[in-house]
Amino acid sequence: MKLFLLFFLFLLLQNPNFAISLSPDGLSLLALKSAVDQTSDVSAFSTWNENDTDPCHWSGISCMNVAGYSDPRVVAIAISGQNLRGYIPSELGALIFLRRLNLHGNRFYGSIPLQLFNATSLHSIFLYGNNLSGPLPPSVCHLPRLQNLDLSQNSLSGSLSSDLANCRQLQRLVLSGNKFSGEIPDGIWPNLDNLVQLDLSSNEFNGSIPADLGDLKSLSGTLNLSFNHFSGEIPRSLGRLPVTVSFDLRHNNLSGQIPQAGTFENQGPTAFLNNPSLCGFPLQTPCSGNPPKSSPVDQQNRETVPDTNSKKGLKPGFIILIAVADAAGVAVIGLLIVYIYWKRKDSGSCSCTGKGKFGGGEGKKFCSGACWNSFPSNDSEVESDKGGSSSGGGGGGEGELVAIDKGFTFELDELLRASAYVLGKSGLGIVYKVVLNNGVPVAVRRLGEGDGQRYKEFAAEIQAIGRVKHPNIVRLRAYYWAADEKLLISDFISNGSLASAIRGKFFDLLLFCSQILNSLSLSLWTSGVRE
Structure with missing residues (x-):
């Protein structure tokens, strides 16, 4: 605030009528203009004139009437993608009715000033795509209405403070592409019952994934923890998240078996890639002592074959009965194949030999x-x-x-x-x-x-x-x-499929006949062994 007063006195000495013509909000905004290096393209400030009565006509500025004030007050600053180089002045904290601050896509450097959070009406801060450094100030959660905080693609560092639990209105927290490190403390996430987006990817976080992330009942879209150094097992509590949530846990050091309950059942293999010690479905890496999960189609194709050594002692009569039963089963299956063939009316065939490179002269086939x-x-x-x-x-x-x-x-x-x-x-x-x-x-x-x-x-x-x-x-x-x-x-x-549900009775009958034949065959084998 001392710098702000000095700046105000300097302008007052330069122009005695200045203090009368420009509103307090305009003074705070001119501090932002002064904080931008003159080597940058300052055309974004071409309409910012200190001789105006109020700044509401300046480019990138939005105002509205507030009860109890004769002049409109500044409620939004939107100067994004201008490649401006400078620092964020602390004087912006004097804009007590500022709701939205959008400076993304520039080259602002330095730390986020603590005084910025004196603007207690802020509900959206978009500073992504700059060169900001330093820690995430814990006082960010002194903003009682904060809903959107996007600081991604900067050079912020340090650890996350447990004070984030005080951001109870927060809906979107995006901190990806920074240099945050350390473990994520427990106790933050149960309080953020309005959070719909969480992106902590491409940082240097380590330790285990907090189990209370599973308490984010409002989360939607993607829970993105990829490209960090998280270790240990994936908490089963994440299965309590809404079914619409997708996981992105790639490129970590996670280990153990992937849980198989709740939201985990809706995840594909891409959610868990590049975790060398991770195993279990949907990955194709089986866990020790646990066979890989197979689909119902694979299970249906498996046949129960008795030990060949048990054939000893079978009488010729049993062998003939077994052959007849097998022949009947083959006949039923053949009729089923012919039925499906004529129903589908598929015609033609191809020789599956072409495996030339795509774009070459040879055809390609499955x-x-x-x-x-x-x-x-x-x-x-x-x-x-x-x-x-x-x-x-x-x-x-x-x-x-x-x-x-x-x-x-x-x-x-x-x-x-x-x-x-x-x-x-x-x-x-x-x-x-x-x-x-x-x-x-x-x-x-x-x-x-x-x-x-x-x-x-x-x-x-x-x-x-x-x-x-x-x-x-x-x-x-x-x-x-x-x-x-x-x-x-x-x-x-x-x-399964809709077709199998519609024609279920027909296929159930065939399956029933097939099971009877298989049971008969198995009974004959068993009887032969007993005798």
Whole structure:
């Protein structure tokens, strides 16, 4: 405040009428203009004139009438993306009706002044994308209305204070891309029952993940703790978070088995990547003594085969009965295959030998269980978001594999060489189950030849679908586009299908017959062994 008084006296000596013409809020704002280096482009302050009666017409300033005051008061400062270099003056704390401070995307340096938090009406502070340093002042939670605090992409350091528990109105806390370190203290998160976004990624936090993070009942979107040094096991309490929450725990030192309850059941493998000592589903790293979790399809394909050594002592009569039972089972299965074949009216086949590089002269196909027709290979490139043009519907074209989930990455050749199994067919195309090299299953819907839809239209629709997050909606991970081929890659959910539910009675009957035959076969084997 001493600097502010000196600055005010200096202006008063320069212009005796200054104190009469400019409001107190205007004086505080001029301190911000003076704090910016003149080497910067100061065009953002071109309308800031100290001879104005009030600053409400200055660029980036918003005012409103306040009861009990004759003049409008400053309620918002929005000077972002101007590449301004300077420091944040403490005089801004004198703006007692300031609600929103937005200085992101500049080059402000130095620490965040403690006096800033004297502006007790502040509810949003956006200072991300600057060069600020020093600690996060504990007095930030002296702001009783603070709802949004985004200090990401700076050089702030130090540890988090337990005083954050006093920010009871806080809804968004984004501290990513700084140099914060140390352990996160317990007792903060149960008090923040309005918090909907928490991003502590790309810092230097260590220690264990606080168990009381599971008390953030209002959290939505992503709980982002990635790119830190967290260690120990993942708290099971995180499973109490709302089902719409996605975890991002990548690139830490976490260990032990991933919990399998609550919200954890909705997470994909990308949430836990690059934790070398982490194991369990959905990762393909089994924990010691625990076999990897398998899908119902895998379990259905398993057969119970008796020990070959038990064949000793079987009488010829039993062997004949076993053969008849097996033949009957094969006949039932054959009839089922013929029925499905004619119902689907699939025709044609392909030789799964083409594995040439994408863009080369050879076609590419999915193999093992089902295969695809050749992709186009030698035509012009497709239109992309970065430029270029394409008819979008005529002719073939080299395709583009676009990942919507940036953490879920795989090469196109890997996708094309993977094992694929037909799951179903509809008017929207064929759906395959594809197992990637890392053992992760995905569902691939082949839309087939397009109807002339342009790439940008297709990409915009798919990106919109990819932004939908709901526990009952399968997540879209990536898509492939070419003029005559369109693929959608999503999570594989092994919980049956609508078709099996509709035709459940028919398949239940076949399954019942099959189980009877298997039971008969097993009984005959057992009887033979006993005798």
